[in-house]
Every structure is written in structure tokens, then in C-alpha cells.
Amino acid sequence: MTEANASRSERRAQIVQKIIDKTGVDEAMIREVVHDFYAKVRLDALIGPIFARVIGEDWDKHLAKMSDFWSSVMLMSGRYKGNPMMAHMRLKTVQPVHFERWLELFRRSAVETCPPEAAVAFVMRADDIARSLQLGMFFRAGTEAEAVPDLRVVR
Amino acid sequence: MTFVVTDACIKCKYMDCVEVCPVDCFYEGENMLVIDPDICIDCGVCEPECPAEAIKPDTESGLERWLTLNAEYAKKWPNIVQKGEPPADAKEHDGEMGKFEKYFSEQPGSDDDASKSGAA
Numbered sequence: 451m452t453e454a455n456a457s458r459s460e461r462r463a464q465i466v467q468k469i470i471d472k473t474g475v476d477e478a479m480i481r482e483v484v485h486d487f488y489a490k491v492r493l494d495a496l497i498g499p500i501f502a503r504v505i506g507e508d509w510d511k512h513l514a515k516m517s518d519f520w521s522s523v524m525l526m527s528g529r530y531k532g533n534p535m536m537a538h539m540r541l542k543t544v545q546p547v548h549f550e551r552w553l554e555l556f557r558r559s560a561v562e563t564c565p566p567e568a569a570v571a572f573v574m575r576a577d578d579i580a581r582s583l584q585l586g587m588f589f590r591a592g593t594e595a596e597a598v599p600d601l602r603v604v605r
Numbered sequence: 606m607t608f609v610v611t612d613a614c615i616k617c618k619y620m621d622c623v624e625v626c627p628v629d630c631f632y633e634g635e636n637m638l639v640i641d642p643d644i645c646i647d648c649g650v651c652e653p654e655c656p657a658e659a660i661k662p663d664t665e666s667g668l669e670r671w672l673t674l675n676a677e678y679a680k681k682w683p684n685i686v687q688k689g690e691p692p693a694d695a696k697e698h699d700g701e702m703g704k705f706e707k708y709f710s711e712q713p714g715s716d717d718d719a720s721k722s723g724a725a
Contacts (some may be wrong), residue, residue, distance in 0.1 A: 457619055458656065458699060462621070462625075462654065465653050465654065519627060521648065522625070522627040522648075523627060523648045523650055526625045526650050526654065527627075528624050528625050528627070530700065531627065531628075531629055531630055531686070532625045532627070532628065532629075533629070534628060534646055535628065535644050535645075535646055536644075552645070552692050575648060575649070578647045578648070578649060579647055579648055581647065582607065582644060582645065582646045582647035586643065602616065
């Protein structure tokens with residue numbers, strides 16, 4: 451590893467440490483949020499069936515994948531690599547109302563399983579990502595983008 | 606909404622962003638990277654990661670031109686999923702203003718760049 455690369459991995463470690471100091475988020479907490487959230491999803495009458503169709507019996511794999519995703523997003527671990535935009539664009543029956551429910555359940559899981567600072571950090575990221583996916587799915591290449599409801603909670 | 610790569614990346618091209626991006630949405634030109642706005646999910650992980658502070662949310666004002674450039678070259682340049690070696694003179698161009706007019710290259714970055722052969 452070159453000197454420049456070494457100093458930058460140190461720099462990343464510092465950024466991540468700042469996030470941890472500020473929010474208390476760690477890998478165990480990420481795993482707990484993900485597991486709690488998808489337990490709620492599976493019981494939900496509105497979005498449970500959509501996940502059941504796509505995930506089938508392969509929940510262990512999906513939970514591991516989503517833990518990797520949230521680790522990459524919250525702690526910059528780079529563990530997840532994928533194309534969620536394309537994965538969601540394929541889901542032709544998914545509507546904005548499903549995203550609203552997704553976010554509602556995610557907020558509940560974050561609040562129930564995390565200290566407040568961490569819950570806010572999770573929800574902020576989830577809101578931004580959900581909004582971005584919806585822009586891609588429902589408002590691509592149009593001027594209607596302005597019409598996307600702002601689902602973000604007051605920060 | 607997406608994040609976009611701006612002027613500060615040109616000639617610096619540190620590529621740290623590539624390592625943390627969960628959705629592999631960076632594309633490589635000869636002397637800068639761009640983000641594909643159709644793939645970016647707005648997770649924001651790359652923004653603090655960039656040593657040159659070149660990555661901005663497109664909600665910031667005055668970035669329309671950069672959004673257009675990112676969208677255009679993401680379709681022309683190759684996808685970069687592994688960080689290569691930054692240019693030797695990257696630091697000299699860090700913080701320089703108006704780099705687009707002086708240096709921007711439409712040429713794609715090369716996939717078989719010797720610097721990406723594991724030297725890092």
C-alpha cells in the first residue's frame with residue numbers, strides 16, 4: 451500500500467469513528483435493526499406479500515445482504531455491492547404507498563431498537579434512499595419530479 | 606436526486622469514493638470520475654469520503670451543468686469498481702479553481718491501467 455493510500459484509509463477510519471462517536475451505531479445494532487425491521491415487514495398486510503413473492507424462502511440470505519447494505523451505508527464498510535435501483539425498477543406493482551409503509555416500519559424499528567441519535571441517523575439515510583428510488587421508479591425523465599411527496603421526516 | 610462529481614475531481618481523481626459506493630455507480634474518465642444519476646441511490650456515503658470535496662448533492666444550487674455532465678459521461682465512460690492509483694501530481698491540483706476549462710478530457714479512463722494492477 452502506498453503512503454497516500456495508507457493515510458487515506460486512516461482518514462476513512464477517522465470518519466467512521468466520528469459517526470460511531472456521534473451515533474453509537476455499530477455492526478450489532480445494524481443487524482438488530484435489519485432483523486427487527488424485516489420481522490415487521492413479513493407480518494405486514496400491505497408489503498409483506500410483495501417481499502414474500504420476491505424473497506420466497508430465502509430470508510437468511512436477504513437478511514445477510516441487507517445487513518451488508520446498511521453496514522456500507524452507515525459505517526462505509528463497502529461490504530455490499532449491488533444495484534438496488536435496477537432491482538426496484540423491475541418491481542412493476544410497487545407504488546409510492548408501499549414506500550410509505552416501508553418507511554413507517556423502518557422508523558418504528560429504528561426507534562424501538564436504537565438510541566435516539568442512531569435512530570435519527572438510520573431514518574435520515576432511509577428517507578433519502580427511498581426518495582431516490584422513487585424518483586427513479588416513478589418520475590424518471592420527467593418534469594414531474596417536483597411532485598414527489600417529500601417523505602422525509604422533520605430533522 | 607443524486608450526488609454529482611464536480612470540478613474539484615479533475616486531475617485529482619483520488620477514487621476513494623469507488624471503494625465505499627455500495628451501488629458501483631462511478632464511471633471513469635481520463636482525469637475525473639462521474640456518477641451515474643440513474644444508479645445512485647443518494648446514500649451519501651461518498652460525499653465525506655472525497656479528499657478533494659468534489660462530490661455534492663444535486664440539490665445544491667448551481668450544479669445543473671455538473672449533473673448534465675455526470676449523466677452524459679456515465680453513459681460513455683467505463684464503470685469503475687476498484688480504486689486505482691491517483692495521478693502522481695494529484696495534490697498539486699487539489700484546490701485549484703476552474704479545472705474544467707483547463708484540463709477536462711472526454712477520453713475514457715482505461716480499464717487495463719497498469720496502476721490498477723494491484724500496486725495499491
